[in-house]
Amino acid sequence: MASIPSSNRTDDLQALQLFLDAPPPGTPEAVLACLRGTLASRAGGLPPHLYHQTVEQAAVAISITDLAADILYVNPAFEKVTGYQTHEVVGRNESILSDPSTPRSVYRDMWSHLQAKKTWEGVVVNRRRDGSRYLADLTIVPVVDATGAATHYLGLHRDITTLHKLQREVLNQKGLIESMIDASPSAIALLNGDGKVVLENLAYKKLISELGIPELSGYMLDRVRENVTVETGRGFENVEVRGQKPGRAERWFACSGSWFRERTGDPDSFFVEKEQDFLLLIIREITEIHRQQETVRMSALRALLAEEELVQGLRETLLGAIFQMEMPLNMLNAASSILERRSGDPALDPIRDVLLQALQGGRSTIEKLRGCVPSNSGGSFTPLNPNEILRDVLTLLTPRLLTEGVVVDWAPAAKLPVVAGKEHRLIALLRHLVENAIDAMSTRGWVDRELRIATAEVDGAVEIAIQDSGPGIDEAMRFRVFEPFFTTKQGKGHSGMGLVIAQEIAVEHGGSVRIALDYSPGCRVVVRLPVDQEGRS
Secondary structure, eight states: OOOOOOSSHHHHHHHHHHHHHSOOTTOOHHHHHHHHHHHHTGGGOOOTHHHHHHHHHOSSEEEEEOTTOBEEEEOHHHHHHHOOOHHHHTTSBGGGGBOTTSOHHHHHHHHHHHHTTOOEEEEEEEEOTTSOEEEEEEEEEEEEOTTSOEEEEEEEEEEOHHHHHHHHHHHHHHHHHHHHHHHOSSEEEEEOTTSOEEEEOHHHHHHHHHHTOTTHHHHHHHHHHTTSOOBTTBOEEEEEEEEOOTTSOOEEEEEEEEEEEEEOOOGGGSSSOOEEEEEEEEEEEOHHHHHHHHHHHHHHHHHHHHHHHHHHHHHHHHHHHHHHHHHHHHHHHHHHHHHHHTTTOGGGHHHHHHHHHHHHHHHHHHHHHHHHSOOOOOSOOEEEOHHHHHHHHHHHHHHHHHHHTOEEEEEOOSSOOOEEEOHHHHHHHHHHHHHHHHHHHTSTTOOOOEEEEEEEEETTEEEEEEEEOSOOOOGGGTTGGGSTTOOSOTTTTOOSOHHHHHHHHHHHTTOEEEEOTTOOSSEEEEEEEEBOHHHHO
């Protein structure tokens, strides 16, 4: 392209006009069109040669063709991208760069736009001089004259092969990860900092449908928070959570969560990085494992309770023997006191001596028996959930409840503070009370057999109400039932120590057992246990 000298703006305009009035032979029409545009835009004060230098030094490949796509001009960037030198392509058609792998429909769309004098943008597969292929991000602009007629085409393209490969690798990796996540039997969800699910797998969607809980992640995290602290940057692992759809069997899940930080791709975070926290929530069903563990635990609990029942039976037997022996000993002691007041009669002294020997021997025997009574330690005090204790009791008694045809209405408080207690002792307490209720409803001919159990926090204590629909307890007997060896179930093999033991355990835990006086028909027993303040905090 010819160089146009310039000294000042007026001289530049005059020289440019003279050049356009009589251009040198062979000057490409594209160059003349550019110069005409330059002359028209001289109000901006840019020297004409600057336009040529700009095109020559541009980093994007530029070519100018006629309307038949024959090349008239290419810049150095075009040479670098395609491998062709200027003299090798000027006068040849742009189709020398075309590769057959580009669909014909792409070229039909391109020519349709250009013939309508519209800019076309798209991606084509081009071939370099050495035969290697590359992806070209191509923009073709029709150049029109003052009359609006297209005179040339301006082509700009850049090699995006590497970028395309990187994009494909990212998409392939994303697809692979999503496939692996969807194939996982565990439910997986990705939550943003606001707790909203931004990504979920098929197992997660299926679990939502099965449990009928639309906000499944929120439900699970609420249950997790009951056991561990959930905060940004602090993960958790295998926290057991119970989930149940109304009317369906109970299901158990192990929830794990891990946090990671994503650097955002917003333009304003290019120089100053911005980060966003995400929580990866993994929900693994462990219902079958939990059932197996529960079966083993309940078997061990039954064995332990059976052993404790044997010990308790021995305690009752020994305490009963002591109780029975104390009555005649008291009578002997009374007789001895009477004889002592009549000590003036020598004939009575031998009888009194015999009585004293009998008293001494009886008391010695009682002390020996007391020493043989096994203790009821029941372990150490630990924080316990009364609802869980009741659940274990009902599980233990399920076979009998089914056999007796008892309908159970269990209404545990949704949130209940813990109590400090000995687990096995509290199980024994509640088991005695529930069994008493079942016995009351097992009266021959009794049809209405409904057991209602409810828990609640009342005035700093946990109250457990056990009420049955049996015949109830006569008002005159409501206090006597707590007397040792008193029972209303004569002939049924009962020792009459059940409520005594229950009361003993309640007192041991700082609580009480009482029978509601204003409840009928049936019987309502209320157990009150103090809240463990340390466990609450």
